[in-house]
Amino acid sequence: MGTYLTKILDVKADEVSRLKQQAPDRRYRECEHDLSASRGMYAALSRGEGEPLRLIAEVKKASPSRGVLVEHFDPLELARRYADIGASAFSVLTDRDFFQGANDYLSTVSREFDLPVLRKDFIVDESQVYEARLIGADAILLIVAALDPLQLEEYIQLAHEIGLDVLVEVHDERELDTALERHARMVGVNNRDLRDFSVSLDTSLRLRSRMPEGIISVAESGLKRQADVLMMQEASFDAVLIGEGLLGDELQRFTWKQP
Numbered sequence: 001m002g003t004y005l006t007k008i009l010d011v012k013a014d015e016v017s018r019l020k021q022q023a024p025d026r027r028y029r030e031c032e033h034d035l036s037a038s039r040g041m042y043a044a045l046s047r048g049e050g051e052p053l054r055l056i057a058e059v060k061k062a063s064p065s066r067g068v069l070v071e072h073f074d075p076l077e078l079a080r081r082y083a084d085i086g087a088s089a090f091s092v093l094t095d096r097d098f099f100q101g102a103n104d105y106l107s108t109v110s111r112e113f114d115l116p117v118l119r120k121d122f123i124v125d126e127s128q129v130y131e132a133r134l135i136g137a138d139a140i141l142l143i144v145a146a147l148d149p150l151q152l153e154e155y156i157q158l159a160h161e162i163g164l165d166v167l168v169e170v171h172d173e174r175e176l177d178t179a180l181e182r183h184a185r186m187v188g189v190n191n192r193d194l195r196d197f198s199v200s201l202d203t204s205l206r207l208r209s210r211m212p213e214g215i216i217s218v219a220e221s222g223l224k225r226q227a228d229v230l231m232m233q234e235a236s237f238d239a240v241l242i243g244e245g246l247l248g249d250e251l252q253r254f255t256w257k258q259p
């Protein structure tokens with residue numbers, strides 16, 4: 001039985017076999033010393049005592065569940081708007097086939113702004129970790145449901161070695177345990193179930209109480225209103241990751257940073 005996630009992972013396998021022919025690991029070794037230092041995502045998301053939670057603003061053109069969200073999509077214009085409202089970091093979709101993202105979108109946003117940039121994609125091979133660093137990402141997303149636990153641990157370690165922070169995405173208690181056992185330092189709870197794209201904000205609330213001190217906690221997906229964000233702040237999340245919800249006015253007027 002195929003779920004949305006298994007369908008996406010099938011397509012990724014082909015993409016990765018093409019990517020491997022370009023040997024991103026070798027290209028990384030060749031230009032390692034010319035790359036600019038990465039900007040820490042972990043540091044950018046650490047929420048101080050009494051401060052409002054941080055925003056990771058997602059530059060997102062389309063999604064498989066909703067289709068095209070932004071008709072005249074300009075990643076730099078969106079990023080500018082998100083920087084102006086007080087985002088602490090960007091997430092940029094690079095997956096082409098399901099989200100109409102592109103590596104170029106990430107590279108331009110990374111070049112033009114000082115905030116750390118998360119590469120939002122389905123990483124299933126180490127070549128994609130090297131590629132992330134080469135295109136200008138400061139951090140990567142690793143999805144527990146898309147990897148076996150050993151791979152997860154290896155890719156976290158590789159990412160750290162080459163200067164990338166890692167947001168480890170979970171959707172239930174078991175995945176959270178796996179993330180913590182494999183030494184995740186930033187954990188994102190996806191409120192959207194990648195098997196059927198259903199959304200429940202309760203997922204974040206339920207899992208937050210099981211996260212230990214010292215882990216950066218991020219609530220992801222389906223946040224649309226101020227009340228949703230305040231609920232995550234109340235539950236003591238360090239940050240929220242929002243794509244679609246930022247396209248409306250309400251969350252653009254939210255006070256993301258202390259005045």
Ligand SMILES: O=P(O)(O)OC[C@@H](O)[C@@H](O)c1c[nH]c2ccccc12
Nearest residue numbers: 190220221222223241242243244245
């Ligand atoms: O647009 P939303 O509902 O605010 O969601 C953003 C982000 O959480 C979502 O795009 C996402 C979360 N995990 C992912 C993994 C792959 C692709 C996309 C995602």
